[in-house]
Amino acid sequence: MRLLILFSAACIAWGCSKSEDVNSLRIKGSNTNYNHFTESEDGNYLLLEKNELRILDASNPSSLILKDYGFDSLEIERAAGNSDTLLLQTKKRIVAIDAVNKKAVESKIPETSICDLLVKVGDLMVVATGNTDCGSTAQPAISVYSLKDLNDIKLLSTLQISVPVDLATYHNNVFLAEKNGTVKVFSLSSSGVALKHEYPDAKAEELRVFPSQKRLLLKSSTGMAQYEISANTELKLLSVINETP
Amino acid sequence: MIMCLGCQKFEDFRSSDSLSKNEGYFIKTVITDNELQNILVKPPQPVGEIGSLFTDNRYLYIGEYLKGIHVYDNRIPAAPKPLLFLQVPAMREFFIKDKTLVCDNGGDLISFNVQGIDEVLDNNVSISQISQDPNAFKLFRRVSNVFNYPNYPRVRNIYFECPDSVGYVTEWEIRSSTTNLNCYR
Numbered sequence: 108m109r110l111l112i113l114f115s116a117a118c119i120a121w122g123c124s125k126s127e128d129v130n131s132l133r134i135k136g137s138n139t140n141y142n143h144f145t146e147s148e149d150g151n152y153l154l155l156e157k158n159e160l161r162i163l164d165a166s167n168p169s170s171l172i173l174k175d176y177g178f179d180s181l182e183i184e185r186a187a188g189n190s191d192t193l194l195l196q197t198k199k200r201i202v203a204i205d206a207v208n209k210k211a212v213e214s215k216i217p218e219t220s221i222c223d224l225l226v227k228v229g230d231l232m233v234v235a236t237g238n239t240d241c242g243s244t245a246q247p248a249i250s251v252y253s254l255k256d257l258n259d260i261k262l263l264s265t266l267q268i269s270v271p272v273d274l275a276t277y278h279n280n281v282f283l284a285e286k287n288g289t290v291k292v293f294s295l296s297s298s299g300v301a302l303k304h305e306y307p308d309a310k311a312e313e314l315r316v317f318p319s320q321k322r323l324l325l326k327s328s329t330g331m332a333q334y335e336i337s338a339n340t341e342l343k344l345l346s347v348i349n350e351t352p
Numbered sequence: 353m354i355m356c357l358g359c360q361k362f363e364d365f366r367s368s369d370s371l372s373k374n375e376g377y378f379i380k381t382v383i384t385d386n387e388l389q390n391i392l393v394k395p396p397q398p399v400g401e402i403g404s405l406f407t408d409n410r411y412l413y414i415g416e417y418l419k420g421i422h423v424y425d426n427r428i429p430a431a432p433k434p435l436l437f438l439q440v441p442a443m444r445e446f447f448i449k450d451k452t453l454v455c456d457n458g459g460d461l462i463s464f465n466v467q468g469i470d471e472v473l474d475n476n477v478s479i480s481q482i483s484q485d486p487n488a489f490k491l492f493r494r495v496s497n498v499f500n501y502p503n504y505p506r507v508r509n510i511y512f513e514c515p516d517s518v519g520y521v522t523e524w525e526i527r528s529s530t531t532n533l534n535c536y537r
Contacts, residue, residue, distance in 0.1 A: 133514060133535045135504050143499055144404075144445035144456065152447065152454075154461070156499055168452040169463045169492040240508075315405050322429070324405040324412075331402055331414060333429055345429040348414065351398035 148227050148276075149189040158182055162190050176206070188227040192254065196225055201234070203257045212257045220245065224274040226281060230254050231263075231295055233281050235271035240286075247271060249283060249293065251300040264299025275316040275323075280340050282323060284311035290325070292340050304341055376533040377505045377512035381523035388441050388458045388520065391491070393468060393483045396434035397422065404445045411435070411448075411469065417506070418442050418522040421453075423469055436472055436479055438489070442501065442520045452492065458520050461498040464491045504537050511536050 145153045152163040154173070158181055164172040178195070185196035193204040198221055203212045216234070222241030225234045232254050237247030250265040270286035280303070283291045290309040293300045310327040316336070317324070323334040323342060330349035334342040403417035412426035420439040424432035438453075440446075446455030453466045468488025471477040482488050503515040505524045511533040515521050 131534050132532075135535055135537050146447070154498060161498065163454070163461075165447070165449055165454075168447075168449045168454050169465075171454065171461055171463050171493045171495050173461075173495065173498075313405075317407050320407055320409065322407055324407060326402050326405060330399070331405055333407070333412065333426075333432070335429070346432055348399060348424075348432065350400060350402060 145186060147189045148187070151190065153186045153188075153193075155183055155186050160186055160193070160195070176204075178211075184221040185223075185225060187225050187232075192227065192257070194225055194227055194232055196221065196223060201225065201232075203232075203254065203260065205257050210257075212260075214252075214260045216252070216260065216262075224271055226274050226276050227254070228276050228279060228281070228295055230297075232260065233274065233276075233295065233300070235268065235274050235283060237268075238270055238272065238286075240270075249281075249300055251295060253297070263297070266293070266300055266302065272312060273314045275314040277316045277318055277323075277336060277340065282314050282316060284309075284314050284325070288312075288327070290314070290342065292342070294340075303339075306342055309342075374528065375526055376529040377507075377510055377524040378527050378529075379513050379515055379518065379521050379523075380525040382515075382518045382521050383441050384519045385458075388460070390439065390441055391457075391464065391489065392439040393479060393489055394437045394439055395479045397437040403443075406447055408448060410473070413446070413448065415443065415446055417444065421446060425473055436469065436482075438466070442522055444502075456499055457494075459497050459499045459501045461495045462491060463493050464489055504535065508537055 143155045147153050151165045154161040154163055158178045160176045160183060161173040181195060181197050183195045183197055187194045191207050193206055195202045199218050201214045201216055201219055203214055220241045220243035222238035222243060223234055223236045225232060230253060232252040235249045236245045237243055247268050247270050248265050249268050251263045253261045253263055271283055272286050273284040275282045279295045281293050288310040290306040290311045291302060292304040294303050309325060311325045312328060313326040315324045321336045323336055325332045330347060332347045333345040335345055336342060399414055399422050400419060401417045403415040406413040407426060410427055412424040412432045414422040420437055420443060422437055423435045425435050426432045440455055440457060442458040443455045446453055451467045452463050454463045468482045471482055471488060501520055503521050505512050512535050513533055514535040
C-alpha cells in the first residue's frame, strides 16, 4: 500500500514540474534543479531552468555572457549538445533544436523518461534509459542514434545495461555509471556502441570527465575518487577522498 | 496512470501513509540575501556532502553541497593535499577557467577571481593574509535570478517542513514528527 502511495506521489512529483497542491499538501521539486548546469559539447555551459535555457559563453568566464533560448511550451529536464544543435529532454520526448535554422524537431524516439540520460558526441546522440527511480518501465539500455539528419534521427544500435545513473563523454567514448556502482566504458562509432571496459567495484554515483587532463572524477556514496584515463580508455585509480561522517 | 499523465489533483494521501507521521525533514539553517554574499576563504575543512567536482592542471576542487569548495593541491594526483576552503553559500555547481570561478549562489550566477589560490600554493601566503586581500577573491559579476533555488531537501519520497517566507535553506534535519508536514517530494 505504501509503495502504491509513494508511487502515486512520485508520479505527481515527476509528472508535474511545478509545485502542485493536493489539498494542503504541496508536491515540490523537479529533476531540473539538479541538472541545471551542464557542460556543453563545445566547452560552454548550458544553464537550465524549466522552459528557459541559457548558454554561458565560457571563453570569457568573468563576464557571464548569457545567450537566452526560450521554449514556451517545453518543460526541459535535461539538455545536451552545443549552440548549433541542442538536445532537450522534456517530460516525454527528446527534442532536437537546430539552433542555426531556428527549428525544433520532435524526435520519433519512443517515449522517454525524465531520468533518462543523454549526451551528444559529434553526429551521435547517446541515450541511457531504464532508471527505475523515475518510474521508468523501460529495459535498461544504452542506445546510439545518428543525428546526421535531425528530421530523421536513426537508431544505430542498443546494448543492455544495468540501471543507469550518469553518463559522460570522452572523445568518441562514453563512461556510464550504473546504480550498482559499476562504471562501463563504451566506444562510439558510426555503426553504434560497443562495450570496452567494465569496473564493477568503482562505487560510482556520478561521473565527471576532464579530457584535457585525461582524468575521470567519480562521486561515490562515501566520497570521491580520481582516475587516470589511459590511451585505450582504461581507468587507473589515483586517489580517494572520503566525506567526513 | 491517469494521475501520472494528467497531473490531476486528487485526495491527500497522507492520512494513509504512515511515513507522513513518523519523521520528516525540518529546516535547520536558513541564510538571507545578505548572507549569500559571504564568500570567504578559510583553512581546509573536513569534506561534507559532496556536490560537484572539478580539476585542472594543478588543483582538485571538491564542491560541498550548498557550502563551498574544498581546494586541494593536486600536482601529485596520487596524493592530493588540502589547501583551503572557499565558502560560497548555497552553491551547487561550479567551474573554473582562466583563474575565474563561475558558480550558482542561491538563485544567482556569479563569477569571481580565484588567483589567490596560486598565492597560497606558490608564495606560501597564509590563509589569514589572503583573506585580507580584497583582490585575491574579488567578485567580477553577479547576474541575479538565473535559477530557482531548490528550497527543499535533496532526497526524494520524503515529507518536509514547507519553507514559506524564509530565505535559502542550506541545511535540513530529520526529526520525528507527530503532525502532518505539508510539503512532499
